[in-house]
Amino acid sequence: MTQTVLITGASSGIGRATAQLLTERGFTVYGTARRPDRATPEQFRLLALDVRSDESVRACVDQVLSQTGRLDVLVNNAGYALTGAAEETSLAEAKAQFETNFFGTVRMVNAVLPGMRKAGAGRIVNIGSLAGLTAIPFSAFYCATKFALEAYSEALWHELRPFGITVTLVEPGFVHTRMTEAAQLVAGPLPAYEGPRRRVIAAMGRSVERGIAPEQVARCVLRIVESRAPRLRYRVGAEATWLPRLKNAAPWTVFAAGVRRRFAVDAST
Template sequence: MSQTSIKTAIVTGAASGIGKATAKALRAAGYRVYGTSRKPAPAADPGVRMLTCDVTDDASVAGMIETVFGEAGRIDLLVNNAGFGISGAAEESSVEQAQAMFDVNLFGVVRTIRAVLPIMRSQKGGRIINISSVQGLIPAPYMALYGASKHAVEGYSESLDHEIRGQGIRVVLVEPAFTRTAFDQNLVRSDTPLDIYETERAGRDQFLREVMTTADTPEVVAKVVVTAATATTPKRRYAAGPVARQASLLRRFVPAKAFDKSFRKQMGLPQVP
């Protein structure tokens, strides 16, 4: 089998967590896999080639895509996983902090896709999987900016899929719920905290610590990514794991008032109409 006949995948944010598990799972599924991280990092698997790439930098992204295409001769799959969250009330983050997160979570996705589309178009095919979140469907308190970034990724992905589907390229969303990674430990704290939110914010943090003990493993999400990557006719979005599937169904079918009341109770918020 020639090198150019082997499907090639890129996974951003592959140094740990979902990205690392996804790179390993795609390698097991037969892909030639390139993982990226902002700083040099070991590979998830001996067969995964790690590249340094800062998704907030146009030249870094272009250089990474050029390296992959130069070595592999094709790019069949792009998994946009790089991202981070900010923990705090919406008004506790400065505009500058919000912009920094959107530069990774949204504009990092835009940069990598813009760089890879000409290659996929010349091949007359390709697939892009954007790792969203259940918060792209159900925004949670004290994660407003993170939820907003994932809503933006969802809207961007749906629009883009309509635009490029006729070129043989599909865009798919994978939506995990709570996943056992270092995500909660690596949450960036809001840079302008206010005393009025301290008690509720602490309660949300405790809820997050507790739910992470029973959360899905990154491998659960990675398996869904492989399904989305290899499906002949992919769905627009895939809920990753039982909690994400349940949340998606509840949001769609439970009356809004009942859902709101139940959600506030789960989050430890007062039952204010």
């Protein structure tokens, strides 16, 4: 029997590349998009899903189960970036960021777990980020959702182990996707942050442009899905590998100076 995989946010970027690769490898793949009618036709099935809605999540998971009778792998990939200084971010914007990036994953996991527990098997793959290990200025709430995903996934790993269900975090560095175009800028910018905000957003845009290919992340997900015993964490790309090590090893002031330089937080003299 071929395994059934559900990948959230497969209309572009990492989700799309992963859905394509797993389809080529013979998995039965269901990708999702909020507006599947507007998406490019794919080799895999594309279902409607908004991870912010309980009803949408339930309908999506029910559709997969009614069509295939099984759901072996869930890849929680849907997400977007909110940019702006923490002080410039309204609580509504911060909560909305959590609603998609964090609670969207929680909703999906809760919807698939009864079936996976019954089957005594399953794989949950959460697309985290290097930004879940080291924070980027002017992305405080995006990073907070990814840090939250780290803690949630780690606790879930322990809880689901007795049921034969594995939980894995994929932690890529910058990836060349349309994430910058899809990013949301805070609605109420403050003049006090204008210069650094502009420089940091430009630096992040350049980093995404020079980022690794989404196919590299897709190959990591394939490795996890095909592994008999996947680890809790997989880092993807050179930066995601060495930067957290440097953060642990170097004094904070040294590491922080590197981050400020990397993202051009301070005006060059």
